[in-house]
Amino acid sequence: MTIWLTIAGMALLTVLIRASFLVFGQRLSFPAWLNRALHYVPAAVLTALVVPMALAPQGTLDLSPANPYLVGTLVAGAVALLTRRTLLAIVVSFALYGALRWLG
Amino acid sequence: MKPFALLLAGARDSLPMLVGAAPFGVIFGTLAVGAGLSAGATLAMSAFVFAGSSQFVAVSLIGAGAALPVIWLTTFVVNLRHALYSATLLPYARDWSARWRWPLAFWLTDETFAVVEHRFRSQGAAGGQWYQLGSSLAMYLNWFLWSVVGVWLGKAVPGLAGWGLDFAMVATFTAIVAPQLKKRPALAAAAAAGAVALLARGLPYKLDLMLAALVGVLAGVACERLAERRAAA
Structure with a gap:
């Protein structure tokens, strides 16, 4: 319920x-201050959701290159930043993530 | 233009937005089912909340077992930008009756705002309510139908969630945020929010998210003011 x-x-x-x-x-x-603060809400909220899942997917910090969440997130960010193509970034990083999971 | 022609024009001008929203509708439906929501609850969220980013965030919070007030507060914060759209459209809506204003407000998304604001500013707002209705209905049906496809996919492929679909959410959020980080205040907001979220992870009721968002927003505002002061000096 x-x-x-x-x-x-x-x-x-x-x-x-x-x-x-x-x-x-x-x-x-x-109010003008609220207008200004709202600009940063998406970046703050989405990053706050992503960072713990990427750096500590099992709860403890895992900065190794064998962490597929971390590698996938870095690749998603890099592709999105360079190409500005959101969907491409998702597909490429998800494929890489899947491959790393499958290999590991 | 006649009302029906305006309605069609609004829908047609929203076409790129419809294409852009489609994959997110599918991902939303699949993830929501994977997070344990029933098909009915998932589609009810698309039908009654109708705000993509807050729906994604809510699903991830529900999956993490967040408390109800935290989910509501997050929804409020994430959707507060729509008040800005509402204020921006007000001057064009002077002669709309309440019967128009309520439904058009309900359907006011980022995409419809972008389309109608551009139109009203460049061509005036005569018959604007019909134009906005066209864009709204197109976006609404599109979002609902692609959510249905996502739910169907999530149900048809058992264990899809176990394939690491939680990463799809991470990838989606990252891909949305990354291009914004070229601007320094946004980067400061993201860095502060990310650091706090990591350090405070595991706080009860998912309060770590609210704390991180608050610190992130403050960091963004502080960085912006600092840059202004430097430019003025």
Whole structure:
């Protein structure tokens, strides 16, 4: 049941955020500092999710080149940075990750 | 232009966005099933939340056993940027009734915002609600259908999650973030958030994520202000 409560809460929060100005109009104001802070939310949240999974997939720090999560993440980042092609980065790094898992 | 022509134009102008969102819909459906969500819950999330990045993050949090308030708080933080879109579109929506505003707000994604904001700014917003409805419906159906494909894939290939599909999430997030890191404040935000997430990993209720996000955002803002001050000096 918790999952339905989770989804209902997520749905409610999201629609209220999206409706904020469009529906409730000028009664709201958007402070400049918040606008500025929001720019960094995606980079901060996504990196916070990635780093522990890449560097410590089993819970303890694993910086060896035999860690497929670490190698895959570095390759995904490099391909995305160089080509700006998100999907290519995902496919290439996933294939490499799979190969490393299969070999190891 | 007539309403129906505007509706079609909105959908047509969203075509590149539809193609871009498709693989993420599939990955989302597959990962959600792999994380233990039922097909119904997965599709309900795509149908009622309809916000890709927060859906991905929620699935990874659910998989990690995060507490409900943490999932909600994260959803709020990740989706807060939509308030900015809502504010930006407001001047174009002056003569829209509430019957238009609520549904169009519900469907306001990054992609639809990008498409309609460009249109309204360059060609004016006459009949804009029909144009936005076209983009919205196209994005919505597209996201739902590709989520269905993902769920089907996750169910049809048993044990797909055990193949290290959790890495697909890592790869997806990395590929989204990496190009942003060319700018120094974003790099500072990512580095700080990553370091805190690593050091604080394993905090109860997945609070490590909130802590890391907070420190990361502060680092980004601080770095930006520092650069401004240097430029002014």
